[in-house]
Amino acid sequence: MKNLIASAMIFMMVVSIVGFVSPIEKLVSEKTHISFFSITPLEDITANNYKSGSTLDTRTGEIVFSVPMQSFEFEKALMQKHYNGSDFLDTKKYPRSKFVGKITNLESIDFEKNGTYSATVEGEMTIKDKTNPIKEQGKITVIDGVITAESTFKITLADYGVVFEKGKPASNIAKTIEIRFEGEYGVE
Amino acid sequence: MKIINFLKIIIILAAVGISVALGAGIYLFNMPHRNVQSAKIDFAVSATELVNEYLTGPEVADEKYLDEEGDSKILEVSGKVSKISRDFNDQIVILIKDTGDNAGVSCTLLITSNAIGGKILEGQEIKVKGVIRSGAMFDPDMNRYENVIMEKCDIVSKI
Numbered sequence: 001m002k003n004l005i006a007s008a009m010i011f012m013m014v015v016s017i018v019g020f021v022s023p024i025e026k027l028v029s030e031k032t033h034i035s036f037f038s039i040t041p042l043e044d045i046t047a048n049n050y051k052s053g054s055t056l057d058t059r060t061g062e063i064v065f066s067v068p069m070q071s072f073e074f075e076k077a078l079m080q081k082h083y084n085g086s087d088f089l090d091t092k093k094y095p096r097s098k099f100v101g102k103i104t105n106l107e108s109i110d111f112e113k114n115g116t117y118s119a120t121v122e123g124e125m126t127i128k129d130k131t132n133p134i135k136e137q138g139k140i141t142v143i144d145g146v147i148t149a150e151s152t153f154k155i156t157l158a159d160y161g162v163v164f165e166k167g168k169p170a171s172n173i174a175k176t177i178e179i180r181f182e183g184e185y186g187v188e
Numbered sequence: 189m190k191i192i193n194f195l196k197i198i199i200i201l202a203a204v205g206i207s208v209a210l211g212a213g214i215y216l217f218n219m220p221h222r223n224v225q226s227a228k229i230d231f232a233v234s235a236t237e238l239v240n241e242y243l244t245g246p247e248v249a250d251e252k253y254l255d256e257e258g259d260s261k262i263l264e265v266s267g268k269v270s271k272i273s274r275d276f277n278d279q280i281v282i283l284i285k286d287t288g289d290n291a292g293v294s295c296t297l298l299i300t301s302n303a304i305g306g307k308i309l310e311g312q313e314i315k316v317k318g319v320i321r322s323g324a325m326f327d328p329d330m331n332r333y334e335n336v337i338m339e340k341c342d343i344v345s346k347i
Contacts, residue, residue: 026331028332030273030281030294031273031274031275031276032275032276033275033276033277048277050275050276050277050279050296051275051294051296051321051337051339053330053334055330055331055332064327064329064330066327066330066334068321068322068337069322070254070258070260070321070322071321071322071337071339076217076218076219077219077220077221077222078217078219080221080257080258081257081258081259083258084255084256084257084258085256085257086256090256091254091258092250092254092255092256095250095254095321095322095323096322096325098329100329182276184276188332
């Protein structure tokens with residue numbers, strides 16, 4: 001009888017602990033799409049990257065992206081060579097870029113309830129050896145446990161040491177480019 | 189007469205020169221991307237060896253495998269299929285990661301290889317050919333290991 005009562009108490013304790021622990025914690029995304037757009041009167045340039053990784057901690061709001069820079073694919077091979085080269089992104093020396101930040105309005109996002117939520121993200125972006133603060137708006141969508149994050153923002157290339165002063169790149173590549181991010185998160 | 193002939197030669201040479209320069213410019217502007225699958229393999233390596241090379245000496249590994257203009261080394265990587273998924277571009281992504289390894293090699297197949305990729309099963313031993321984009325590392329901000337990234341891959345064989 002004592003054993004039965006003890007087992008029942010242990011069962012109740014386990015149930016209450018499980019009940020208080022959120023089922024969603026640190027989520028991982030390896031299904032991502034980052035694209036960038038450079039628009040000038042002379043030429044529009046787009047590149048796509050499907051190989052970035054990201055983590056999202058739904059308890060703290062911490063969000064991290066790691067971007068393999070050589071995975072950006074351009075329509076034209078010559079553009080891709082220029083982009084990777086030491087005068088531009090120098091991707092052999094700096095093979096990954098990174099964003100480390102936090103969702104600052106975590107209280108207005110319910111990761112366990114279907115819906116679309118606005119998210120404010122603040123953090124630091126590192127491209128090559130330059131790090132700059134970033135504060136942008138994004139969107140979190142929850143559909144039956146699948147969490148998707150999206151954001152569109154602009155960066156100024158000169159802030160990251162990418163400067164074109166002469167030649168075709170100076171006239172054909174925009175000084176400020178638009179970046180779009182989309183990631184689908186799940187438990188690893 | 190001699191002057192006219194001389195001018196003719198100059199004009200012809202200039203025309204040839206301009207045509208060659210124009211042709212070279214047009215070729216460079218429209219230069220096709222490297223065909224990874226028809227190019228020769230630079231290194232054949234197991235997923236475990238490749239991951240360990242990066243985790244023990246990332247700078248040496250980057251110097252060995254990455255190219256300044258993005259035409260990085262073409263690898264044939266062998267190992268066990270740990271996970272199969274699809275990316276936002278509907279390409280099949282095969283993670284080759286041997287049991288006990290901290291990281292693996294994430295291989296995105298060419299869309300033209302989806303038919304053969306669809307027949308691969310988790311747990312199979314395979315060989316994949318593709319281009320390396322970045323190496324494996326432990327990311328302290330993510331608190332997890334990142335895989336070696338390979339793209340434009342095709343299945344060489346099931347072992």
